[in-house]
Amino acid sequence: MASTSMIDPVKRRSDFRKVVTPYLYLVPAFLVMSVITFYPLIYQVIVSFTDFQTKDLLRGLASENLNQVGVQNYVDILTGGLPVQNFEFFRVLTYNLWWAITNVALHVPAGIVIAVLLNTPGLWLKRIYRSLYILPIVVPPLVVATVWRNIFDEQYGAMNQFLTNVGMLFGSIDPVRIRWLEDFTPPIPWLLPNGPLTLAYYAMMIANFWLGWPFMTLVATGALQSIPKDLYEAASIDGASGYQQFRNITVPLLRPAMIPAAIYGFTLSFNLFNFVYFMTGGGPARSTEILVTFAYDLVRNLRLYGAAAAFSVIVFFVAMVIFLITNRLTKATENIVE
Amino acid sequence: MKKQFNLLISLILISAFVLTACGGGSGSTATGEVTFWHAYATGSAEEAALTAILEQAKTDMPNVTINVLQVPFNDIYNKYRTDVASGGGPDMFIAPNDSLGDDARAGLLADITELASGKLGDYSQLSIDGMSVEGKLYGVPESLKAVALWYNKDLIDTPPATTDDLKALMEGGTPVSLSYGCYHHYGFFGSFGGEVFDDSWKVIADQGGVADAMSYLNDLYQISVANGWPKNDSDGLAPFTEGQMAIITNGNWAMGDYRKALGDKLGVAPLPSGPGGAATPFLGVDGFYFNPNSTNLESALEVALYLTGKDAQTAMMNDAGHVPANTTVEVTDPLIQSLLDAFETAYVRPQVPQLGNYWSNFCGTDQVFEAGVPAADWVAEATANANK
Numbered sequence: 001m002a003s004t005s006m007i008d009p010v011k012r013r014s015d016f017r018k019v020v021t022p023y024l025y026l027v028p029a030f031l032v033m034s035v036i037t038f039y040p041l042i043y044q045v046i047v048s049f050t051d052f053q054t055k056d057l058l059r060g061l062a063s064e065n066l067n068q069v070g071v072q073n074y075v076d077i078l079t080g081g082l083p084v085q086n087f088e089f090f091r092v093l094t095y096n097l098w099w100a101i102t103n104v105a106l107h108v109p110a111g112i113v114i115a116v117l118l119n120t121p122g123l124w125l126k127r128i129y130r131s132l133y134i135l136p137i138v139v140p141p142l143v144v145a146t147v148w149r150n151i152f153d154e155q156y157g158a159m160n161q162f163l164t165n166v167g168m169l170f171g172s173i174d175p176v177r178i179r180w181l182e183d184f185t186p187p188i189p190w191l192l193p194n195g196p197l198t199l200a201y202y203a204m205m206i207a208n209f210w211l212g213w214p215f216m217t218l219v220a221t222g223a224l225q226s227i228p229k230d231l232y233e234a235a236s237i238d239g240a241s242g243y244q245q246f247r248n249i250t251v252p253l254l255r256p257a258m259i260p261a262a263i264y265g266f267t268l269s270f271n272l273f274n275f276v277y278f279m280t281g282g283g284p285a286r287s288t289e290i291l292v293t294f295a296y297d298l299v300r301n302l303r304l305y306g307a308a309a310a311f312s313v314i315v316f317f318v319a320m321v322i323f324l325i326t327n328r329l330t331k332a333t334e335n336i337v338e
Numbered sequence: 339m340k341k342q343f344n345l346l347i348s349l350i351l352i353s354a355f356v357l358t359a360c361g362g363g364s365g366s367t368a369t370g371e372v373t374f375w376h377a378y379a380t381g382s383a384e385e386a387a388l389t390a391i392l393e394q395a396k397t398d399m400p401n402v403t404i405n406v407l408q409v410p411f412n413d414i415y416n417k418y419r420t421d422v423a424s425g426g427g428p429d430m431f432i433a434p435n436d437s438l439g440d441d442a443r444a445g446l447l448a449d450i451t452e453l454a455s456g457k458l459g460d461y462s463q464l465s466i467d468g469m470s471v472e473g474k475l476y477g478v479p480e481s482l483k484a485v486a487l488w489y490n491k492d493l494i495d496t497p498p499a500t501t502d503d504l505k506a507l508m509e510g511g512t513p514v515s516l517s518y519g520c521y522h523h524y525g526f527f528g529s530f531g532g533e534v535f536d537d538s539w540k541v542i543a544d545q546g547g548v549a550d551a552m553s554y555l556n557d558l559y560q561i562s563v564a565n566g567w568p569k570n571d572s573d574g575l576a577p578f579t580e581g582q583m584a585i586i587t588n589g590n591w592a593m594g595d596y597r598k599a600l601g602d603k604l605g606v607a608p609l610p611s612g613p614g615g616a617a618t619p620f621l622g623v624d625g626f627y628f629n630p631n632s633t634n635l636e637s638a639l640e641v642a643l644y645l646t647g648k649d650a651q652t653a654m655m656n657d658a659g660h661v662p663a664n665t666t667v668e669v670t671d672p673l674i675q676s677l678l679d680a681f682e683t684a685y686v687r688p689q690v691p692q693l694g695n696y697w698s699n700f701c702g703t704d705q706v707f708e709a710g711v712p713a714a715d716w717v718a719e720a721t722a723n724a725n726k
Contacts, residue, residue, distance in 0.1 A: 054444045058423050058445045059445075083695065085700075085719070085720055179563070182704070283704060285705045300416060302694075302697075
């Protein structure tokens with residue numbers, strides 16, 4: 001007791017201020033976030049327990065026609081009970097995960113290989129290549145999706161014309177008419193038995209590869225340049241071959257940079273709305289639909305606002321599980337000092 | 339008492355003068371600004387015709403400024419809904435009556451029953467019905483629209499009258515751009531005697547007819563695929579107008595573009611009839627709908643009446659192929675007359691919420707056409723789903 005009374009009141013006030021000041025600074029940000037982030041989130045959760053439709057749009061939650069339906073929307077989504085054709089939640093979820101994983105599995109190795117090639121000492125016009133390869137990152141995905149959709153057009157698309165020309169080299173005269181975005185027959189039926197991987201999936205993989213690898217190359221180039229040259233010198237003195245150097249020096253030292261990049265790529269692909277929506281619109285027969293495009297369809301075409309809200313809440317939990325796993329892997333939110 | 343009487347008389351006199359002043363001059367009472375949205379495609383004949391009419395409106399209605407915004411058709415309903423729900427939006431917009439019932443019941447459209455009372459004497463009853471929900475009027479009708487069969491007289495002499503004729507024609511290699519899709523091919527259900535709804539709006543599509551039509555359409559689809567012919571109206575536009583396709587099925591909103599390219603070679607006929615009778619394409623009514631948030635509703639109505647009046651509609655008919663709702667417009671064009679004939683068997687789009695069950699369950703047609711699900715199974719599943 002005696003010691004407390006001995007504390008200087010001025011110091012006590014400054015301690016108090018020290019504790020309170022950060023919160024004061026956070027207040028404006030919190031106010032803004034509560035309006036633009038938390039309010040819609042909470043509103044959406046409330047809507048997800050109702051049968052919200054166009055009739056309730058004008059008065060919102062105050063609408064007298066609004067019915068509380070409890071967890072019915074959630075049950076309907078998980079059991080395929082929505083009045084929507086050709087929808088199985090778990091098929092879409094599996095496809096969505098597969099889509100994200102296969103994209104990353106292609107982009108990361110390709111990005112690293114290209115970065116290593118571009119990092120070759122003495123390569124001419126290195127800077128020009130590097131800036132050229134940034135282009136796909138800066139072009140809006142809407143434009144990319146539209147261009148690629150045209151490339152894969154059955155009749156006028158560049159892809160079929162290119163294949164026709166290749167065929168001509170081998171003596172074929174018939175024009176190639178692959179129906180990239182429409183054909184439903186999966187070319188490799190066993191690949192993902194749960195959800196048919198139609199040609200549209202492969203077309204999208206090709207297009208998204210164009211979109212995805214430059215970012216990985218960018219990250220890998222940065223990481224490569226931070227690897228000390230003497231490591232390679234020492235290794236070559238010890239008689240390590242080029243491949244051994246790559247495996248034992250480059251790859252381990254790239255890993256700290258590439259894992260967060262891969263996870264970023266994964267989440268980006270997982271929710272790649274505008275690309276999927278504008279390239280295939282989820283077709284054919286909803287085979288390339290991902291969770292976010294489906295949620296959008298529920299609102300836009302089917303006007304099932306309540307079900308769509310419930311759907312988004314489920315997507316949120318799926319994303320959270322993914323976040324927790326990846327966060328454990330990368331320790332991204334850990335404090336630098338801890 | 340006398341004082342009050344004098345005051346009353348003065349007020350009556352003043353208001354009489356004011357009203358006379360308003361009524362005189364140009365003949366239009368519309369004032370202020372009226373904003374409206376339309377979804378006519380950029381560069382289309384419809385858009386060009388509208389622009390010309392609005393230019394004329396500047397002279398005819400000098401006291402009102404008409405602001406126009408083109409909104410892509412895909413977005414117009416959603417954009418309107420979200421804008422109106424948040425207290426904004428245009429004074430009015432023109433669109434087909436695709437979601438009239440839904441939006442009217444949601445209170446997103448102004449009830450103009452009283453405001454327009456006595457002003458729609460010149461419009462056909464069918465079109466006024468198309469603007470009404472549960473006895474209330476929600477719009478000023480502009481034109482009638484439905485899918486028909488357009489053909490190039492250079493490539494075929496007579497259009498196919500029956501579903502068998504059409505199939506034989508396609509099997510024989512005559513290039514046909516058939517528009518598949520739950521809106522465009524709805525008419526074929528009637529050709530096979532199929533009905534989607536019963537009298538109480540329960541979905542009964544699985545009771546024959548619809549499945550036959552889907553199976554027939556699947557046969558045609560496979561012919562289209564094998565020949566690389568277009569399978570929707572937008573892909574078909576270029577080849578049909580360039581004279582590569584003998585036939586295209588589409589709504590009459592595209593007539594202006596077809597005629598611009600083909601001139602007198604363009605012909606139109608009803609969708610082919612079949613074993614179940616005449617085709618029953620959806621008959622929609624385009625009209626102007628009004629925003630309950632609008633502060634200038636009376637002027638907006640004036641503008642809508644002007645844009646659907648005799649002069650404006652004659653221009654829309656001749657330049658853009660609109661089939662006018664206004665009966666004072668003189669139909670001289672044989673194509674418009676053929677369309678009016680084709681519309682006789684059409685199915686007037688019902689404004690009931692249950693129509694949504696059709697759109698949400700019968701539009702995934704690539705299940706049949708691409709994934710190979712048998713038509714009867716698909717129809718049965720869709721029916722069960724719709725009645726959930």
